[in-house]
Amino acid sequence: xxxxxxxxxxxxxxxxxxxxxxxxxxxxxxxxxxxxxxxxxxxxxxxxxxxxxxxxxxxxxxxxxxxxxxxxxxxxxxxxxxxxxxxxxxxxxxxxxxxxxxxxxxxxxxxxxxxxxxxxxxxxxxxxxxxxxxxxxxxxxxxxxxxxxxxxxxxxxxxxxxxxxxxxxxxxxxxxxxxxxxxxxxxxxxxxxxxxxxxxxxxxxxxxxxxxxxxxxxxxxxxxxxxxxxxxxxxxxxxxxxxxxxxxxxxxxxxxxxxxxxxxxxxxxxxxxxxxxxxxxxx
Amino acid sequence: xxxxxxxxxxxxxxxxxxxxxxxxxxxxxxxxxxxxxxxxxxxxxxxxxxxxxxxxxxxxxxxxxxxxxxxxxxxxxxxxxxxxxxxxxxxxxxxxxxxxxxxxxxxxxxxxxxxxxxxxxxxxxxxxxxxxxxxxxxxxxxxxxxxxxxxxxxxxxxxxxxxxxxxxxxxxxxxxxxxxxxxxxxxxxxxxxxxxxxxxxxxxxxxxxxxxxxxxxxxxxxxxxxxxxxxxxxxxxxxxxxxxxxxxxxxxxxxxxxxxxxxxxxxxxxxxxxxxxxxxxxxxxxxxxxxxxxxxxxxxxxxxxxxxxxxxxxxxxxxxxxxxxxxxxxxxxxxxxxxxxxxxxxxxxxxxxxxxxxxxxxxxxxxx
Numbered sequence: 001x002x003x004x005x006x007x008x009x010x011x012x013x014x015x016x017x018x019x020x021x022x023x024x025x026x027x028x029x030x031x032x033x034x035x036x037x038x039x040x041x042x043x044x045x046x047x048x049x050x051x052x053x054x055x056x057x058x059x060x061x062x063x064x065x066x067x068x069x070x071x072x073x074x075x076x077x078x079x080x081x082x083x084x085x086x087x088x089x090x091x092x093x094x095x096x097x098x099x100x101x102x103x104x105x106x107x108x109x110x111x112x113x114x115x116x117x118x119x120x121x122x123x124x125x126x127x128x129x130x131x132x133x134x135x136x137x138x139x140x141x142x143x144x145x146x147x148x149x150x151x152x153x154x155x156x157x158x159x160x161x162x163x164x165x166x167x168x169x170x171x172x173x174x175x176x177x178x179x180x181x182x183x184x185x186x187x188x189x190x191x192x193x194x195x196x197x198x199x200x201x202x203x204x205x206x207x208x209x210x211x212x213x214x215x216x217x218x219x220x221x222x223x224x225x226x227x228x229x230x231x232x233x234x235x236x237x238x239x240x241x242x243x244x245x246x247x248x249x250x251x252x253x254x255x256x257x258x259x260x261x262x263x264x265x266x267x268x269x270x271x272x273x274x275x276x277x278x279x280x281x282x283x
Numbered sequence: 284x285x286x287x288x289x290x291x292x293x294x295x296x297x298x299x300x301x302x303x304x305x306x307x308x309x310x311x312x313x314x315x316x317x318x319x320x321x322x323x324x325x326x327x328x329x330x331x332x333x334x335x336x337x338x339x340x341x342x343x344x345x346x347x348x349x350x351x352x353x354x355x356x357x358x359x360x361x362x363x364x365x366x367x368x369x370x371x372x373x374x375x376x377x378x379x380x381x382x383x384x385x386x387x388x389x390x391x392x393x394x395x396x397x398x399x400x401x402x403x404x405x406x407x408x409x410x411x412x413x414x415x416x417x418x419x420x421x422x423x424x425x426x427x428x429x430x431x432x433x434x435x436x437x438x439x440x441x442x443x444x445x446x447x448x449x450x451x452x453x454x455x456x457x458x459x460x461x462x463x464x465x466x467x468x469x470x471x472x473x474x475x476x477x478x479x480x481x482x483x484x485x486x487x488x489x490x491x492x493x494x495x496x497x498x499x500x501x502x503x504x505x506x507x508x509x510x511x512x513x514x515x516x517x518x519x520x521x522x523x524x525x526x527x528x529x530x531x532x533x534x535x536x537x538x539x540x541x542x543x544x545x546x547x548x549x550x551x552x553x554x555x556x557x558x559x560x561x562x563x564x565x566x567x568x569x570x571x572x573x574x575x576x577x578x579x580x581x582x583x584x585x586x587x588x589x590x591x592x593x594x595x596x597x598x599x600x601x602x603x604x605x606x607x608x609x610x611x612x613x614x615x616x617x618x619x620x621x622x623x624x625x626x627x628x629x630x631x632x633x634x635x636x637x638x639x640x641x642x643x644x645x646x647x648x649x650x651x
Contacts, residue, residue, distance in 0.1 A: 036560065093428065094419075094429065094431075095422065095423065095426065095427075095428065095429075098423060123573075125573075127431075127450075128431065128432060128572070128573050129429075129431035129432070130415045130419065130431065131415075131418070131419040131422070131429055131431055132419075133419070134387075134415075134416060134418075134419025134420050134423065135419055135422075135423040137420070138391075138419070138420050138423035138424055139423060143387075143388070143502055143503055144387045144416070144420060145503075146387075146412070146415070146416045147412045147416070162506070165412075166412055167321070167385065167412050167413060167508075168319075168321060168326060168411050168412055168413060169321075169510060169511050170508050170509055170510040170511050171508070171509045171511075172384070172385070172505060172507075172508050173505070173506040173507040173508070173509075174386070174503050174504065174505055174506065175503065175504045175506050176502055176503040176504075177502045177503075186559075186566050187562075187565060187566055228428075229426070229427055229428035229461050229462060229463065229464040230428035230429070230430060230459050230460065230461050230462075231459065231460050231462055232450075232457045232458070232459055233445070233457075233458050233459065233460050234457065234458040235450070235455050235456070235457045235458075236455065236456055236457075236458075237455055237456070238455075238456055238591055238594070238595075244615055244616055244621075245603075245605055245614075245615040245616075245617075245618035245619055245620055245621035246619065246620055246621065247610075247615070247621045247622070247623060248620065248621065248622045250622060250623055250624050254632075255624075255628055255629050255631075255632035255633075256632050256635070256636060258622060258624065258629065258632070259629070259632045259633040259635070259636035259637070260636055262604065262620065262622055262633065263633075263636055263637060263640060265620050266581065266602065266604060266620065269602055269619065269620070270580060270581060270601065270602050272580075273524075273580060273581055273602075274641075276523065276524075276580075277524065277548045277549060277637075277641055
């Protein structure tokens with residue numbers, strides 16, 4: 001089977017700093033990683049390939065430096081990497097991003113064989129929208145299976161797939177058809193340590209690099225800023241609350257004394273709580 | 284996978300030169316809220332959105348509609364009545380047996396068909412697993428803008444929807460507009476908006492809409508559903524009292540201090556994002572912008588520094604208590620009560636004193 005997985009190179013968000021005066025993101029020196037949510041999808045793709053045979057193609061859209069993320073994915077054992085990079089993609093919102101990626105997936109299908117499954121992560125840690133996966137599915141007219149916790153079975157001959165999907169308050173079991181797009185839930189597996197062979201191969205591998213034209217994109221008005229119906233009108237820092245927390249003086253107090261004082265403070269501000277907490281405690 | 288977040292246009296750039304709305308969108312009017320009905324229950328986020336939708340509709344001088352997709356039957360009719368009780372002027376309903384279980388195909392078809400037929404200018408959905416699955420498909424089908432996880436919704440002077448959300452991992456907020464497309468779509472997480480007062484208003488207009496769909500044409504089949512049950516983390520978002528731990532707890536095993544305190548006072552427990560990333564707690568216990576938003580009466584944050592990503596998830600709590608060794612931790616900027624101390628040492632004492640104070644025995648003594 002042929003599996004395509006879309007990944008994104010993201011800044012390691014824990015290390016993002018905001019300039020205190022200008023409120024701009026200080027990007028210099030911020031390390032980049034593969035979006036952590038994507039690794040669950042990548043591992044799932046690799047497992048399916050290992051059990052059913054076939055190939056895993058990793059795709060990303062981004063600046064030339066996003067090649068690092070693709071090479072990293074190759075070290076985990078992916079077979080092929082495609083970088084979609086073009087200035088025309090700059091400023092893409094989720095709709096424009098899903099357009100570009102879906103065109104690239106279609107081109108990958110033409111060039112290397114039609115995919116049976118397209119994977120994405122649940123969402124990214126920088127955009128956090130969870131919209132690009134469904135967007136790609138809709139544009140390619142693929143069946144959409146989001147928040148998948150487990151792939152129960154795949155029958156390649158019958159083009160059938162059964163998955164367990166996270167839904168509100170429970171787990172839904174769905175049977176659907178290939179080809180489909182799956183967004184993988186986090187915590188569902190653990191990314192493997194790539195083999196030494198994979199690491200060597202990753203270092204030598206030629207990354208397939210496509211411009212918009214290479215990917216067969218003719219209508220550039222659907223790309224980048226021009227293809228994005230949403231615009232960011234204002235970026236600003238949240239306003240601080242007028243007053244800071246009332247601090248409980250900790251000097252020369254035992255933890256018990258402190259606890260007494262804190263609890264008194266809680267109940268003096270929220271007197272009704274004492275009865276409510278007690279009621280729960282009596283259960 | 285959203286490169287806009289990486290390179291936002293300058294504030295006075297493209298947004299400033301707003302083009303006129305294309306002709307085909309000029310008759311898009313009114314505010315819609317998707318009423319999320321699953322297994323006979325309306326998700327409370329739908330009512331929270333009706334409260335918010337009401338404000339937007341009033342500012343625009345238009346009507347507020349609830350959209351109900353479900354099987355014909357009591358639960359679906361009840362969902363319509365509830366939509367009226369929470370402020371909707373009218374309800375659009377697609378009732379079909381194949382809308383019994385949520386599946387992307389028929390729900391996307393029904394919703395897009397409604398939008399194309401009745402043309403709303405704003406469409407709001409809950410940022411639940413269902414709402415996000417549906418919203419992404421609908422927005423892409425309609426080729427319109429969708430703002431995920433908005434924390435604030437407003438109407439601009441020219442009538443545009445201004446949807447504000449945290450960005451860059453929660454370090455900043457940004458306000459997003461959908462310029463030349465309709466409807467303007469946004470999702471909002473449960474508990475981000477306040478629950479409006481339920482009114483005794485069972486009457487509104489109901490518009491039944493037929494969407495030609497037959498089960499044989501729907502590829503995906505729902506084979507079963509396993510409920511998490513009552514004891515689950517599903518209660519976290521709606522809990523009255525919540526205790527959460529952060530990196531200040533130092534080690535995964537110290538999370539039991541948080542759980543012990545939660546048990547002693549009948550609270551739900553959760554954690555900040557880094558703990559999920561470290562694998563110390565499952566993701567559905569995460570509190571913050573990308574986890575659960577909570578609005579408890581009492582929130583106790585132990586060893587949590589209080590990044591914006593966390594702050595937006597807990598800002599609606601009535602009383603926030605912060606325990607942290609660092610007196611300059613940002614959490615003290617929005618907590619009401621603070622204790623600068625080591626949570627690992629302090630939590631056992633807090634649990635003990637709480638337990639003692641809340642035990643029926645000591646309460647009886649106090650009463651006498």
